[in-house]
Amino acid sequence: MLEIRELTRRFGDNTAVDHVSFEVPAGQMTGFVGGNGAGKTTTMRMVMGVLGIDEGEVRWQGRPITRLDRRSFGYMPEERGLYPKQPILDQLVYIAQLKGMARVEARAQVQELLERFGLGGRTTDHLEKLSLGNQQRVQIIASVLPRPAALILDEPFSGLDPKAVDSMVDLLREYTRDDVPVLFSSHQLDLVERLCDRLVVLSHGRRVAAGTVTELRDAGVPRFRLVLGGDAGWVRDLRGLEVLDLDGTTALVEVREDGAEQHLVAEATGRGDVHEFVRVRPALSEIYREATA
């Protein structure tokens, strides 16, 4: 498990990351969301040891992280790019060697990954000759060499077409199955909701929400939707509820006093037909908007 504790970084008077804490459990995909300048990239760079830490610490498997630990992590920086004018096989082998792999072994693994991403026939092409999507694939391969102990990916899905996103997701799932913790940042909330086990929301350098998707959606004040056979206007008169929306037979209410919803159901069945009574959980995008507002 990767733990981030009270991590803080200042640039002059500006506190880019302000006592941020969260966990990236083994075998789970943790999505890191927040607007531009929220501090996602700064946090990830501190986790990778690329940027100094002003306060707080990063822990790995229950102890402070070392350079050797970080060397075993897979990392994809924000504005990615490898050497534009070098054959892709050569530079991937170089990176694998820097991470401590032997040359022969590195070659074999790179070759295998390139084939898997449909780049097996282009090993001697210069990176700049590839399409943007293919360059992204090469970048992904660079981050998973050699088998990473953890994956820290800054916007790994940006610029990928849906098919490439799927093959990327398949690859990431392989690692989470092997208990590798994965932290990735993204602007695409729908993607985050679809992929992530957990979510961390940053806003202006502070953590404003964290937890599993279900936890977050359940976290707010409970809301219920009631659909009746007849007019629902009487709901306004009940105590302990706030009516958010009323439209003929349909009412959306927020529970202000515990148990008020039980009272509502009893009252409704007493008055006639109840077509629907359901808990309404906010969409992730709503939670996100509220948290970062």
Next chain:
Amino acid sequence: MNADSTDRSTDRSTDRGTDRSTEPAWLLVTRREVVSRITDKSFLVGTVLMVAMLVGFIGFTAWQDGRTDEATLAATPDAAEMASAIEESAPEVDDRVEVTVLEVDDRDAAEAALREDEADAWLHPADGGWQLTSESSEQDSLTDVARAVVRQQVLAENAADVGSTVEALEAGSTVSTDFLRGDAEKASVAEAVGFVFVFLFYFAALVFGMQLASSVIEEKQSRIVEIIAAAIPLRHLLAGKVLGNTALAMIQLLVYLAVGLVGLTFTPYKSFVPDLSGPTAWFVGFFFAGFVALACLWAVAGSLASRTEDLQATSTPLTMLMLVMFFGGVSLDGRGQVIASFVPPVSAVVMPKRILAGGVAWWEPLLALGLLAAFAAVTVWVGERLYRRALLQTGGRVTLRQAWAAAE
């Protein structure tokens, strides 16, 4: 406390960048630098072109030196006597000039001969002396020979007129030159080779320095440096880049020097080659220390920039330093030269020049090389700190002060 100390020890073992199974990180970086550069077309073409120019220049010098100038001199009957005197005496004046006389009837015939390229010049008396007429360009060797012979002939006649001889008239009028050390030709060869040394250093430091700085920017701009920084200590990256570029510069230098020295044996200057090999060996040593010192500074110039466009600004102090070294190396003499030959990094070019000129005590190059090596050690240390801190700062140019004070 305990955890901390284990942490440090693991850190240190990776600092060396060694896993038992693989090569040290700096060596991997060095190899990539060398391989990616040596397989680069522009580098290969540049080197081959330079060698070709060297060979061409030496070949031209040798050919120029070995050939005999043949000249045809047209003479009308009134100049026939003087012309044949020139024909006869030419080898005495310059053994590489051979003059043939073409007798013509009159002015018109002489001019026709010039126009049709049958003669190179036409000799005829002119008011109070002689004139050599050519079609549109004169042949220097013929002019020189003609001048000397005509002067000799006329002087002899004039001397006879006053009842004397040329020897008697010229007695005691010569000024000859002499050197306490070496001789004139040796001094001019030393001067020329010294210029070549200065130029080679300047050229290599500028070309490889710029290349090194832009490869640092390439890595910084593409953020691959973050991937590398997460994998290996940045000082290994710096060491690898500096060593790689130094190796390339040294290989190129040795090729040029070898071609130059071997080429020189085919020219009339071959007798100087044994005298040049000692100073050349010293030069290689000074080049190495000077280049390492400057390479670190070039890497810093690269790390301060965020984009290639910034390099112009961040490297200005260095390009200035290069110019100071170049002009200092070329123009300093006397006491200034002696002082500069100990001051790094200028000593890298000035001391080899002094060694070439001779008269340097045995300890002087050693002291200068030691000072230069110490200077290189300082720039490596300072450069490493600046490079490490500036490299991962993004967004705009970093000033030296910011880089020095920056937290990591």
